[in-house]
Every structure is written in structure tokens, then in C-alpha cells.
Amino acid sequence: MTNQTDTAVRESRFSLEAASNYAVIVAFVAVVIFFTFAAPGFMTGENIFNLISNKVVLLAIVALGMTIVIGAGGIDLSVGVSIDLSSMIFIMMIAAGYMGAFAVMGGLGAAFCVGLLNAFLINKLKINPFLATLGVLFIGKSIQQLSTQGGVPIYLTRAEYAAPFDAIARTSLLGIPTPMIILVICIIGVYLALHRSVFGRYVAALGAQADVARYSGIRVPMHMSIVFISCAVLSGITGILLSSTVRSYVPLAGDAFLLDAIGATFIGTAISAERRPSVLGTLIGVALLAVMRNGLLLIGWNFFWQQVGIGVLVFLVLGLSFGLRKRGE
Amino acid sequence: MTAVEHAPAAANRGWFNSKIFAKLAIRLGAFAAFAGILIYFALTARGFTSSYNLINVVEQSTILGFLAFAMTVVFIGTGTDVQKGGIDLSIAANAGLCAAVYAVMMREGYGNFVAIPAAVGTGMVIGFFNGLAVVTLKIMPLLGTLAVMNIAAGLELTLTENTVVPVQSDLMNVLAFGRFLGVSTLAWCLIIGSALLIWAIHFSRIGLRLYAVGGHIEAARAAGIRTGAYIYGAYIFSGFMAGVASILIVSRLSSSTPGTGLMLLPILAAALLGTVFSRRFIPTIGGTLLAALFIGFLANGFQLLGISSYWVSGVQGALILLVVTVTSFAKKH
Structure with missing residues (x-):
């Protein structure tokens, strides 16, 4: 944007640019080391385990979905709607006495519909993804308010409902809790799709040069549909995990994930020289946000200061990573 | 599918230049829809x-109008592609922070002469950080302003500890309850504010250059416009408007109240809907003013008709989608 290219800056740019690729990793390591010394309870097995199973799993699954969408050059502001509607249908079906498996299918089906609506708006009506998913975000809010008398949460804490929730949130396989296994499956699935398949190459092409991708014969609408539906369904999985953990549906609870998911994905782009989203980068972004929040809590910062601290950190990391990048790229 | 494919065919069969006809139809359609809804409510x-x-x-x-003006100015100066171009996600959180600064300073006994410049100054500092992120550090606007939004929202919470901070002052009584020529002070603020901005953006050199920067940044730079300064200016102005709006918010509610950040979505809706009222479907102050009033009348009419307010957000969403579909069709053909 500015025209200033000092010769001094230009000379030192080569090394700075290489260094900028490591800004996030350096920040992550620094943050972990800092909290290890500053917060006594941080580097304990129990704390790390809780951190991963409570905070990281939910955000990471949404962020994986966001990674696919941003990788394809789009953005999905409606992940909160997918989370909430999936959670709402899931809880309502459990309350109505359906079997757990059906309720899960119902929830994921609702999320699928959100993705389908996004895909319709983007492919058929040619609305840009930001505006299309913004519209869906508004509509999703209304749907939730209308079906819950303005936002009354549904709590299913009575013992008779416990079975399906426990089956999802409280079981474990070989000592690993089920939600963590689901996360690992999602990571492997998205990794294979994005980084080890033809689909992933097409998505990368769409993200880099949508017009070129279209002229080289990539079926853009079909791939965009898959991208947005995958993101919605992944968010739906988070919705069901969230509901199973807290045994309730709180309207508009999913909105909290939107900014963190976008933030984590873009922080993650800083590890690649081309500033492209990747599964590994996103996971580092999610971990960075989770560690910051947990560490700041442990050293006694309240929720409000945590938000300031995280905002400043994200600003600095992005500033380092983007500010040192080569111009005119 | 059908809507998109049939519409151009119909336009091509028009009796005269179909391009102009289609655009005119859509523009008149937007005004007609606005008028029609007003008449329906009136009846x-x-x-x-x-x-x-x-x-x-x-x-x-x-209040919505002032904040939507800020968003409009950012849109004008940084291009209308919300994804790759500019956007200021921090406006609503910034207004909340300014309101908190103002309310807390009034509570601590500083007068209006200190508290108002402090609030507006806070807004401009936050705006400066947006400019720093977008222009100097070259962070995508969507991301840079998102980080700033988090910082502003966090600072607001630390200042108010998430509580309502009540404020009393003579100036606020004038702003909230005063009347002049039968019209309340707040309404005068909107009238005067829009008139000044319409002059600055649409009838001054600064405004023209701002459009040039947003329209084609390389061309603007080649023409000798200091593009960076204009984008910085747009973000700082946006912060300034957030500061001004925060004084009005505090006056209207007699307090600084958590939750101002939630206004972001209506602000975006007003700024985006506004483009449909302009000839080339670009952001304009007049268009945003109409859109902000439209959103206000819509919510009010719903209330009077006894329709649940839960529909309002959905209708806004559907309107955005409709407007964007129609304008993108009109731009293409």
C-alpha cells in the first residue's frame, strides 16, 4: 500500500522474509515456555489433557472446516449457524425420545442443509461467499430465536437423557476420550483431502486463481459445494460434541467459535511461504489461541484481559508475518 | 437458477437499450420496494x-446511521470487495469502548470537556491501529480489523467490568430529550451529520480522491494520490464516527451498556443495502442513510404490527442476499 521501500529494508528483506515464515512457531514456543515458568500449573499432564479435551477439540474441528473454505478462497461466517442448528436439532430429537444415533444424524443433516444453502447462494446466485454466509448468519439467528421463544436454552440434565450424551462425551477407547478420537479422524480426513488428493489440488487452484481454475476446466460449482458443505458438517460435529458435553442447547452459542476459527486459520497461514492455509498451520493456530487463553487464566488474568491479550498477540503475529512479506506478491 | 438465467433473456428482449433499462428497473425497484413497504405499514x-x-x-x-456512515467511508476508500478489499469489523466494538471511556470518565468526575475529547480520541486511536494493520503491516483488512475488534471489546470489558455504567449530565439531557423546531436533537444530529458527509464525500476533492483510491488503487497511485494516507484517513475517520456515535449511545441509554458490539451486523447490513440506492451500485452516504432508515422503519413496522422481533434479523439477512443478487446481476448486464 505504501511506496516506501528503503534500501536498508530491501537489503535485509531476504533474511527477514525467511524469518517471517517462522513468526507463528516462534510465538507459540515462546508462549509455551513463558507460561511453563510463569504459571506453575500449566505444564502438568492434567492441565494439558483438560485443555485439549475441553477447548482444543471443539475449536479445532470448526477451524479445520474453515481451513478448507479459506483454502478455496472463500470464507464462511455461518459456522456458528451450523454449530447451533446441529446442536438444536440434536437436543430437540433427544428430548422427543429419538435414539441417539438418529439424533446425531438429524443434527448433522441440519448442518448439511446450512452448507447446501451456502453453496446454492454462492454457485447459483453468484453471491460472494462473505455476503452469502453473512446473510445465512442473520437468517440462522432468526430461526433460532423463533424456535426457542427468543433464545431460551434447552437443558436435558435429567438422568433419563444421559445415555446418548455419555456415549459421545464420556466414553473412551484405549484411554483416549471419544471426542479426541473424532478430532483425530477429522484431522486425518481433512489432511488427506486437502494435501494428498486431486480434490485438494483443485481447492488450492480455486483459492489461488479462481478464474484460471475455471478456464482450466475445474468444475468450480461442484467443488465449491463440497467445500462449503464439508465446513458446515464439520461445524455440525462440533455442535453435537458441544451439546453432549454440556447436555444442553444454548441458542447462538456457536457464534463464539467464528472469530477464533477464522483467527486460527489465518494465523496458520503464516507458516507457509505462500501464506496458504494448511491443516498443520491451523492446528498450530488453534493451539496458540488455546494456550494463550489457558495460560493467561492461570496467571490470574480475568476473561476481559485475556481477550485484550489474545487480540494483541494475534495483531503482532499477523503483523510480523504479513508485514515482513515480499511486496507485490 | 431460473431467476439468473431468465432475467437477462427478458432484458435483452427490451424495446430499447436493455442494459440501461435493466439498471433503471432495479434502481426504481429498490426505491419502489422501500416506498411500498412504507405505504403498507402506513395502511x-x-x-x-x-x-x-x-x-x-x-x-x-x-446511531445506526452514524456507524453505517463510518463503514461506508471505509468501503469507499478500500474497494467494495468485502473479502479482498477493505472492511472495518471493529466499528461496533470501538463505539462500545468509546462509550465506556466516556461513561467511566464522567463517573470519575471529569467534565464533558475532558470526557468527550477522550472518547472521540480513543476512537481515533483504534482507527489508527486499523490503518496501521491494513496499510503499514499489510494485513488483510478482514483479519487486521478482527484483531483490533477483539482488543477494543476486551478493553471495553476491562473498563466497565461488563456492567452498566450510569451517567448523568446536562449535555446528555439535551441530546436525549432536547427539541428544536419540533424535531429532537438526535434527529438533528442525523440530518446535519448526513449533510456534512454528503458534502465531504460527494462534493469535495477529498471525497473524489477517496473514491479513486477505492476504485482502482494502482491508477490512483499513478495519478499521484497518496493512497496510504487516504486509507489511513478512512479508518481514522471511522474511529472518529465511532467516538461521536458513542456519545449519542450513552445519551440515549443514560449509561454505557455492554453489548454495543452486537451492532456490527446491522451496520454491515445498512452499509451493504445502501449500495442498491446508488446509480452505479456503489457505496454512497445518501444510500446508506436510506438503508439505515429502511432498517429502522422495518423494525418499527414489525413492532407495531405485532410481528415477533425474532423475524427482524432473518428479514435483514434475506434482504442482503436479495440486494446483492440483484445488484451483481445488474452490474454484469
Whole structure:
């Protein structure tokens, strides 16, 4: 944007640019080391385990979905709607006495519909993804308010409902809790799709040069549909995990994930020289946000200061990573 | 599918230049839809046309309007592609922070002469950080302003500890309850503010250059415009408007209240809907003013008709989608 290219800056740019690729990793390591010394309870097995199973799993699954969408050059502001509607249908079906498996299918089906609506708006009506998913975000809010008398949460804490929730949130396989296994499956699935398949190459092409991708014969609408539906369904999985953990549906609870998911994905782009989203980068972004929040809590910062601290950190990391990048790229 | 494919065919069969005809139809259609909805409310909703109610809606739209103007100026200066171009996600959180600064300083006994410059100054500092992120550090606007939004929202919470901070002052009574020529102060603020901005953006050199920067940044730079300074300016102005709006928010509510950040979505809706009222479907101050009033009248009419307010957000969403579909069709053909 500015025209200033000092010769001094230009000379030192080569090394700075290489260094900028490591800004996030350096920040992550620094943050972990800092909290290890500053917060006594941080580097304990129990704390790390809780951190991963409570905070990281939910955000990471949404962020994986966001990674696919941003990788394809789009953005999905409606992940909160997918989370909430999936959670709402899931809880309502459990309350109505359906079997757990059906309720899960119902929830994921609702999320699928959100993705389908996004895909319709983007492919058929040619609305840009930001505006299309913004519209869906508004509509999703209304749907939730209308079906819950303005936002009354549904709590299913009575013992008779416990079975399906426990089956999802409280079981474990070989000592690993089920939600963590689901996360690992999602990571492997998205990794294979994005980084080890033809689909992933097409998505990368769409993200880099949508017009070129279209002229080289990539079926853009079909791939965009898959991208947005995958993101919605992944968010739906988070919705069901969230509901199973807290045994309730709180309207508009999913909105909290939107900014963190976008933030984590873009922080993650800083590890690649081309500033492209990747599964590994996103996971580092999610971990960075989770560690910051947990560490700041442990050293006694309240929720409000945590938000300031995280905002400043994200600003600095992005500033380092983007500010040192080569111009005119 | 059908809508998109049939519409151009119909336009091509028009009796005269189909391109102009289609654009004209859409523009008139936007005004007609606005007028039609107003007439419908006037006929069905009792009390809608009373002067008390009309002024009330204008008052309610003042704050939304000011913040939507800020977003419009950012859109103008950084291009209308919200994804790759510019956007200021921090406006609403910034207004909340300014309101908190103002309310807390008033509570601590500083007068209006200190508290108001402090609040507006806070807004401009936050705006400066947006400029720093976008222009100097070259962070994508969507991301840079997102990080700033988090910082502003966090600072607001630390200042107020997430509570309502009540404020009393003479100036606020004038702003909230004062009247001049039968019109309330808040409504005057909207009228004067829009007039000044319409002059600055649409009838001054600065405004023209701002459009040039947003329209094609390389061309603007080649023409000798200091593009970076204009984008910085747009973000700082946006912060300034957030500061001004925060004083109005505090006056209207007699307090600084958590939750101002939630206004981001209506602000975006107003700024985006506004483009449909302009000839080339670009952001304009007049268009945003109409859109902000439209959103206000819509919510008010729903209320008077006894329709649940839960529909409002959905209708806004559907309107955005409709407007964007129609304008992108009109731009293409």
C-alpha cells in the first residue's frame, strides 16, 4: 500500500522474509515456555489433557472446516449457524425420545442443509461467499430465536437423557476420550483431502486463481459445494460434541467459535511461504489461541484481559508475518 | 437458477437499450420496494404515520446511521470487495469502548470537556491501529480489523467490568430529550451529520480522491494520490464516527451498556443495502442513510404490527442476499 521501500529494508528483506515464515512457531514456543515458568500449573499432564479435551477439540474441528473454505478462497461466517442448528436439532430429537444415533444424524443433516444453502447462494446466485454466509448468519439467528421463544436454552440434565450424551462425551477407547478420537479422524480426513488428493489440488487452484481454475476446466460449482458443505458438517460435529458435553442447547452459542476459527486459520497461514492455509498451520493456530487463553487464566488474568491479550498477540503475529512479506506478491 | 438465467433473456428482449433499462428497473425497484413497504405499514400498522412515531424511528436510526456512515467511508476508500478489499469489523466494538471511556470518565468526575475529547480520541486511536494493520503491516483488512475488534471489546470489558455504567449530565439531557423546531436533537444530529458527509464525500476533492483510491488503487497511485494516507484517513475517520456515535449511545441509554458490539451486523447490513440506492451500485452516504432508515422503519413496522422481533434479523439477512443478487446481476448486464 505504501511506496516506501528503503534500501536498508530491501537489503535485509531476504533474511527477514525467511524469518517471517517462522513468526507463528516462534510465538507459540515462546508462549509455551513463558507460561511453563510463569504459571506453575500449566505444564502438568492434567492441565494439558483438560485443555485439549475441553477447548482444543471443539475449536479445532470448526477451524479445520474453515481451513478448507479459506483454502478455496472463500470464507464462511455461518459456522456458528451450523454449530447451533446441529446442536438444536440434536437436543430437540433427544428430548422427543429419538435414539441417539438418529439424533446425531438429524443434527448433522441440519448442518448439511446450512452448507447446501451456502453453496446454492454462492454457485447459483453468484453471491460472494462473505455476503452469502453473512446473510445465512442473520437468517440462522432468526430461526433460532423463533424456535426457542427468543433464545431460551434447552437443558436435558435429567438422568433419563444421559445415555446418548455419555456415549459421545464420556466414553473412551484405549484411554483416549471419544471426542479426541473424532478430532483425530477429522484431522486425518481433512489432511488427506486437502494435501494428498486431486480434490485438494483443485481447492488450492480455486483459492489461488479462481478464474484460471475455471478456464482450466475445474468444475468450480461442484467443488465449491463440497467445500462449503464439508465446513458446515464439520461445524455440525462440533455442535453435537458441544451439546453432549454440556447436555444442553444454548441458542447462538456457536457464534463464539467464528472469530477464533477464522483467527486460527489465518494465523496458520503464516507458516507457509505462500501464506496458504494448511491443516498443520491451523492446528498450530488453534493451539496458540488455546494456550494463550489457558495460560493467561492461570496467571490470574480475568476473561476481559485475556481477550485484550489474545487480540494483541494475534495483531503482532499477523503483523510480523504479513508485514515482513515480499511486496507485490 | 431460473431467476439468473431468465432475467437477462427478458432484458435483452427490451424495446430499447436493455442494459440501461435493466439498471433503471432495479434502481426504481429498490426505491419502489422501500416506498411500498412504507405505504403498507402506513395502511396496516396503527400509529405508524404519527409524527411522534416517525421522529422516533429517525432518532433510533441516528446511531445506526452514524456507524453505517463510518463503514461506508471505509468501503469507499478500500474497494467494495468485502473479502479482498477493505472492511472495518471493529466499528461496533470501538463505539462500545468509546462509550465506556466516556461513561467511566464522567463517573470519575471529569467534565464533558475532558470526557468527550477522550472518547472521540480513543476512537481515533483504534482507527489508527486499523490503518496501521491494513496499510503499514499489510494485513488483510478482514483479519487486521478482527484483531483490533477483539482488543477494543476486551478493553471495553476491562473498563466497565461488563456492567452498566450510569451517567448523568446536562449535555446528555439535551441530546436525549432536547427539541428544536419540533424535531429532537438526535434527529438533528442525523440530518446535519448526513449533510456534512454528503458534502465531504460527494462534493469535495477529498471525497473524489477517496473514491479513486477505492476504485482502482494502482491508477490512483499513478495519478499521484497518496493512497496510504487516504486509507489511513478512512479508518481514522471511522474511529472518529465511532467516538461521536458513542456519545449519542450513552445519551440515549443514560449509561454505557455492554453489548454495543452486537451492532456490527446491522451496520454491515445498512452499509451493504445502501449500495442498491446508488446509480452505479456503489457505496454512497445518501444510500446508506436510506438503508439505515429502511432498517429502522422495518423494525418499527414489525413492532407495531405485532410481528415477533425474532423475524427482524432473518428479514435483514434475506434482504442482503436479495440486494446483492440483484445488484451483481445488474452490474454484469
